[in-house]
Amino acid sequence: MSWLNQIRSVTAVGLSSVPARLGTSMVIVVGLAAVVAVLVSALALAQGFRDAARKTGSASRAIVLNGDTEGAGALTRENVLTLLNAPGIRKAAGGEPVASADALTFIGLRNSITGLNAYVAVRGVGPQAPALRPEMKLVEGRMFAPGAREVVVGRAVQHRLGGLAPGATVPMQNGDWTVTGVFESGGDAHESELMTDAAMLLDATRRNVFASLTVALEGEGALERFRSAAQSDPTLTVKVWREDEYFELASRNVSSLLTAVAWGIGGLMAFGAVFAALNTMYTAVGVRAGEIATLRAMGFGAGPVVASVIIEAVLLALTGALIGALIAWALLDGSRVSAMSGISSSQLTFGLHVGPALLATGIACGIGIAVVGGALAAVKAARIPVAEAFRMA
Amino acid sequence: MKMFRLAWAGLWAKPVRTTLTLVSLIVGFLLFGLLQGLHTAFALATSRTQADRLLISPRFESPLPQSYLGQIQQVPGVKEVTWTGFLPAFYQDARKGFVVISTDPVSFIQVRNEYVVKPAQLQALLATRTGMLVLESFAQELGWKIGDKVPLGSLVPRADGAPWTFDVVGFVTNPSNPGSVPFALANYDYVNESRTNLKDRVTRFVVRVDDPRRSLETAEAIDELFASSEAPSRTQAENEYAQSDMATIGDVQRLTAAITAAVLFATLFMTVNVIRQAARERTPQFGMLKTLGFSDRKVLALVVGEALLLCLLGALIGLAITTVTFPLVASYLPNLSGYLGTPRLSGRVLLLGVVTAIALTAVSAALPAWKAMRLNIVDALRMRA
Numbered sequence: 001m002s003w004l005n006q007i008r009s010v011t012a013v014g015l016s017s018v019p020a021r022l023g024t025s026m027v028i029v030v031g032l033a034a035v036v037a038v039l040v041s042a043l044a045l046a047q048g049f050r051d052a053a054r055k056t057g058s059a060s061r062a063i064v065l066n067g068d069t070e071g072a073g074a075l076t077r078e079n080v081l082t083l084l085n086a087p088g089i090r091k092a093a094g095g096e097p098v099a100s101a102d103a104l105t106f107i108g109l110r111n112s113i114t115g116l117n118a119y120v121a122v123r124g125v126g127p128q129a130p131a132l133r134p135e136m137k138l139v140e141g142r143m144f145a146p147g148a149r150e151v152v153v154g155r156a157v158q159h160r161l162g163g164l165a166p167g168a169t170v171p172m173q174n175g176d177w178t179v180t181g182v183f184e185s186g187g188d189a190h191e192s193e194l195m196t197d198a199a200m201l202l203d204a205t206r207r208n209v210f211a212s213l214t215v216a217l218e219g220e221g222a223l224e225r226f227r228s229a230a231q232s233d234p235t236l237t238v239k240v241w242r243e244d245e246y247f248e249l250a251s252r253n254v255s256s257l258l259t260a261v262a263w264g265i266g267g268l269m270a271f272g273a274v275f276a277a278l279n280t281m282y283t284a285v286g287v288r289a290g291e292i293a294t295l296r297a298m299g300f301g302a303g304p305v306v307a308s309v310i311i312e313a314v315l316l317a318l319t320g321a322l323i324g325a326l327i328a329w330a331l332l333d334g335s336r337v338s339a340m341s342g343i344s345s346s347q348l349t350f351g352l353h354v355g356p357a358l359l360a361t362g363i364a365c366g367i368g369i370a371v372v373g374g375a376l377a378a379v380k381a382a383r384i385p386v387a388e389a390f391r392m393a
Numbered sequence: 394m395k396m397f398r399l400a401w402a403g404l405w406a407k408p409v410r411t412t413l414t415l416v417s418l419i420v421g422f423l424l425f426g427l428l429q430g431l432h433t434a435f436a437l438a439t440s441r442t443q444a445d446r447l448l449i450s451p452r453f454e455s456p457l458p459q460s461y462l463g464q465i466q467q468v469p470g471v472k473e474v475t476w477t478g479f480l481p482a483f484y485q486d487a488r489k490g491f492v493v494i495s496t497d498p499v500s501f502i503q504v505r506n507e508y509v510v511k512p513a514q515l516q517a518l519l520a521t522r523t524g525m526l527v528l529e530s531f532a533q534e535l536g537w538k539i540g541d542k543v544p545l546g547s548l549v550p551r552a553d554g555a556p557w558t559f560d561v562v563g564f565v566t567n568p569s570n571p572g573s574v575p576f577a578l579a580n581y582d583y584v585n586e587s588r589t590n591l592k593d594r595v596t597r598f599v600v601r602v603d604d605p606r607r608s609l610e611t612a613e614a615i616d617e618l619f620a621s622s623e624a625p626s627r628t629q630a631e632n633e634y635a636q637s638d639m640a641t642i643g644d645v646q647r648l649t650a651a652i653t654a655a656v657l658f659a660t661l662f663m664t665v666n667v668i669r670q671a672a673r674e675r676t677p678q679f680g681m682l683k684t685l686g687f688s689d690r691k692v693l694a695l696v697v698g699e700a701l702l703l704c705l706l707g708a709l710i711g712l713a714i715t716t717v718t719f720p721l722v723a724s725y726l727p728n729l730s731g732y733l734g735t736p737r738l739s740g741r742v743l744l745l746g747v748v749t750a751i752a753l754t755a756v757s758a759a760l761p762a763w764k765a766m767r768l769n770i771v772d773a774l775r776m777r778a
Contacts, residue, residue, distance in 0.1 A: 023666045034659035038652050108630065110609045118609075264722075265424065265652060269659075272420030276663050279413040283670065 006304035010295055011311045014288065018312070021287055024280045025316055028373075031276045032320025032366045033327065035269045040328035040362040042262030044352045045337065049258055052350035053251035056188040057244030061132070062088075062223055064213040064230060066238045069250070070104055074209040079236055083213055086233075088226030090216040092131055097215065100126040100133075103201040104211035107172060107194075112162035120157055122172070122194040124201030132216050133185065141166030141181030146197045149177040149204075154191035155184045156349035159336050170194065174204040189247065192349045214243065270369055277373030281313050285381040292381055293389030302382035309381050313374025314367055321366025328362070329354040396691070400698035403675065411703065414667045418707025419714065421660035426715030426738075426746055427722055428649045428656070433739045434723070445472075445605040446504065447612055449598040452625040456594040459581075461626070464618050470602050470611035475500035476595040480584055482545040482557060482577075484535055491531065491575035493545070493559070495584035498526070504601050507567055514539075514563025522583050525559035529566045531575035537561050551587045600628075657749070665757040668700045672761035679765050680773025693766040700758035701751070708750035712743050 018025050057063075064083055067073040075083075080101045089097040103124035111118045127146065130136065144150035149172070153164045169176040177196070185191050202208055217223055227240040241249075285292070292305055333354040404411055449465065451457055465474050480493040494501075498518050502510055510526060518524040527537060537543060538561065545557040559579060585592060600615070602608045612628035619626045672679075679692050687695075719738040 024670065027663045027666050030662040031659045034655040038655050042652075108609050108612075110613070265428075268420055268424050269656065272417045272424070273659070275413045275416040275420070276659075279410060279417070279663075279667070282409060282413065 003301070003304060006300050007307045007311070010300055010304045010308035013291065013295065014284075014308050014312050015315070017288060017291070018316075021284060024283050027280045028277050028313065028316040028370070029320035029323065031273045032317045032369065033324035035266065035273045035369070036321045036324030036362040036366050037327040038269055038324075039262065039266030039365060040325055040354060040358050041332055042258070042266060043358055043361065044328065044332050044354050046255065046258035046262050047358065048337070048350045048352045049251070050255045052187055052189060053247050053255060054244065055186055056190065057242070057247040058135075059242055059244050060217050061243040062215050062217055062226055063241050063243045063246050064215070064238050065241070065246075066236070070102070070211040073104075073211040075101065075211070075213055075238070076209055079238070080210060080213055082233060082235060083215070083230055083238070086226050086229040088215075088218055088222035088224075088229070090218045090222075092128065096128065098128050098131045099213060099215040100129040101198060101210040101213045102126075103198045103205070103207070105173070105201060105205045107170060109161055109164075109170060111160070113160075118161055120161070120194060121192070122151065122196060122201060123190070124196050124198030126198050129195075132214060133190070135188070136183055136185040136190065138181050138183050141179075144180050144196050147200065148197075149175070149200065150180045151177050151194045151196040152181040152183050153179055154193050154195070155182055156187070156191035156336065157194065158182055160192075160349045172204050173206075187351055266365070270365060273369050274373050277313060277317065277369055278376050280316075281309060281374050281377030282380065284312065285309060285377050285384075288381075289384055289389045292384055293386045296384070296386050297390075306375075306378040306382045309378035310371060310374040313370040313377070317366045317370030318363065321363045324366070325354075325359045325362045329359065396694060396698060400695055400702055403671075403678075403695065403699045404702050406675070407671065410667065410671070414663070414703065415707050415710075417663055418660065418704065419711040421656055422708045422711025422746055422750070423714050423718075424656045425653060425749065426712050426742060427719060428653045429742045429745060430715065430719050430738045431723070432646055432649045432653075433742050445602050445608065446631040447600040447602060447608055447615070447628050448631055449600060449615060449626050449628045450596075452616075452627040455624040456591055456596070457598065457619075457624050457626055459585075459593050459595050461598065461619065465598055465600065465615060468611060468614045468618070470604065470607060470614070471600050472603050473500060473504050473601040474598055475504040476581070476598045477501070478581060478584060478588075478591055478594070479596040480547060480549055480557070480579075480588065482547045484543060484545055487546060491577065493525070493547075493557075493577050493579050493584065495579050495581045497581055498578055501578065501599075504599050509566045509568060511563060517562040518578065518580065521560055521562050522580060523558065523560050524562040524580065526563045526565045526578040527561055528575055528577065529564040531577075532561065532564055534575075539563060549588055549590055552589050553587065557587070599631075605630075661753060661756060664700075664704065664753055668696075668703075668757045669761050671699070672696055672765055676765070676768065676773050676776050679768055680770050680776075683768065683770045683773070689766045689768075692768070693762045696762035696765045697754065697758045700762075701754045704750040704754045704757075705747070708746050712746045715746075716743070 064075070065073050066075055066079070084097045084099055089099060092098050105122050105124075106119050107122055109118050109120055138152065139155065141152070144152050151170060158164045164170070164179055164182075166179055166181055168179045170179060183191070183195065198210070202210075215226065217226065223240075223242055230236060230238055230240050295305065296302075332352045334351070336349055336351050449457065449461075459476060462474060462476060465471060475497055478495040480495055481490055482493045483490045498510075498515060502508060502515065514526060518526050525543075532538075541561045543559055543561060545559065547557055551557060559577070565576075565578060600611070602611050608630055612630070615628045616626050679695075682692060682695070683689070716738060
């Protein structure tokens with residue numbers, strides 16, 4: 001009989017007895033389901049965060065800061081005018097530079113879904129903002145009118161807090177402002193913010209400095225020209241970043257923390273699960289000692305016996321991993337969560353997507369655990385001395 | 394003791410299985426300890442930060458009347474309220490100003506619990522109408538001692554034209570912020586009676602709320618009370634940043650709870666199976682023991698004892714590893730340790746771990762132990778060893 005046929009028969013015999021030892025077999029299924037569910041969920045969280053942060057910036061824009069973060073920024077009007085005269089900035093049809101000096105504040109809102117507090121960033125933007133950030137699209141209502149006490153709300157904030165439809169009001173520092181519309185910008189960090197006119201926001205917060213300046217770059221080499229002009233100006237102490245690099249960097253701490261936590265917890269659980277799987281397969285081999293001895297006596301080789309034990313472990317693990325992945329997918333896919341972002345020190349709300357790559361990672365981990373656990377037990381199975389096994393049985 | 398040795402021997406009848414189970418249990422309890430440790434550390438940090446304090450100030454120009462107190466106390470979510478009237482003052486040198494905070498000293502110290510006053514000195518302030526408690530470092534700077542009667546200058550004159558005079562009855566310290574701006578505490582009634590501005594009014598109320606995560610709701614409820622009065626209020630969290638941190642921590646706590654549940658469920662499932670199987674395999678042994686005169690209850694105790702040994706051993710080793718590794722793990726959470734101080738492993742977590750191990754034993758040993766107790770000797774011995 002060929003090897004492959006042997007493996008098939010031995011495995012079939014083994015699997016046929018699984019229902020008889022359902023309890024111990026289920027230990028692998030349940031254990032793996034837990035490991036994979038946790039691992040896939042945690043990785044989905046880390047990945048969703050990273051994607052949202054990365055998407056926020058564009059390589060065709062530069063951001064100018066004079067503090068460690070936007071929240072700590074304090075660019076004066078003079079600073080802004082100086083910067084707008086620097087080379088490398090794309091000009092609109094009318095000749096004005098495509099740029100926006102942003103003001104930033106935080107307001108307290110009530111989450112109408114949970115009833116808890118939520119603090120949200122409000123970004124004041126300049127008149128060129130639509131040309132600067134074409135990814136921002138109004139999906140409901142109308143844009144805020146410059147000079148009016150009006151804001152538009154990011155889709156992610158609206159999802160997170162509920163309410164905030166056009167017509168609602170938000171409590172600003174100088175009274176209630178009206179929500180006029182809802183915008184989307186491709187699921188990036190700005191969708192977690194409210195947006196209004198920079199001049200109105202500075203007036204409301206009684207400040208006269210901007211948090212940051214974002215400019216559109218002309219093209220090839222523009223970043224270097226703009227950066228060297230801005231950073232060598234003696235009246236300025238600023239840092240110029242390519243926008244996407246800035247947002248990636250700003251979120252890196254949180255992003256790597258989430259990834260480390262995901263693998264840390266997932267890894268520990270997987271370690272525990274290896275032992276549980278090993279235990280189950282040891283028991284299975286013990287129970288089947290007589291049956292294995294019979295097969296060996298009939299002329300089946302040690303190899304097929306080893307393979308059959310591993311295959312059984314993998315099949316059980318696969319069932320568990322699939323259940324776990326399904327749980328993670330059902331619970332999280334398409335949902336939105338928020339986390340401390342490191343970007344403008346507000347919460348970043350982002351969508352979770354439990355995609356094929358994540359599911360594959362989870363299932364691969366499950367198979368890995370089963371192979372390790374199964375292999376050690378399989379060696380025991382292969383070593384069962386035939387005569388002794390018969391005596392035992 | 395004999396029972397213990399019997400249980401111990403039973404536990405190691407299948408050394409491989411016991412070892413493997415033990416390792417899984419250790420990992421399970423290590424995860425439990427780490428996750429619950431973080432969970433508890435966050436909860437403790439929440440109560441320690443001052444995110445639960447609200448300041449009620451005038452919305453517009455008109456200062457709030459002290460008579461709002463009763464209404465504020467009735468608002469759901471309000472735990473304690475105090476009120477303060479600021480009297481700008483100076484001693485001899487008008488350039489070195491400080492604030493005399495006229496207040497209700499007892500509620501003030503409750504709400505502003507970062508300040509420390511000796512109980513006897515607080516009593517002295519209550520007993521002395523013109524008394525004053527001075528920030529200790531400031532009193533040292535000025536050379537004030539208990540018993541001094543100090544005349545103060547102020548931009549707010551007294552109704553009778555006389556200088557503001559206070560008796561130093563004690564000191565206040567702020568251990569968490571030694572560099573605090575200079576101030577003194579005085580009785581509201583005394584200052585209020587004599588002042589010419591802000592009479593029966595307060596500079597602000599300070600509220601402590603039950604649940605910082607719902608403080609916005611409380612703040613709204615307070616402002617609603619006075620919205621249409623002549624002196625509307627504006628209620629704000631004392632530390633808004635700390636509050637948005639709390640919201641994040643809310644998510645962290647849900648997450649740790651969910652993962653802990655998954656870990657415990659998998660651990661429980663495994664333990665149930667191992668114990669059940671071990672008991673089934675040893676059925677003939679139980680029959681033997683009964684033949685030798687062991688009572689049914691003793692057999693039950695043996696099964697439970699064995700399970701308990703296994704679970705406790707796993708829990709204790711796992712929790713011991715947690716104790717060692719927790720500071721290392723905690724130091725990897727830069728964001729959280731920055732705001733809240735590095736989380737420390739609470740003794741409660743270890744206790745909870747042991748309780749969980751006992752619960753695990755109870756659930757997994759109940760059925761096998763019951764079966765072993767009811768076992769009929771003949772049936773038991775008929776089973777092949």
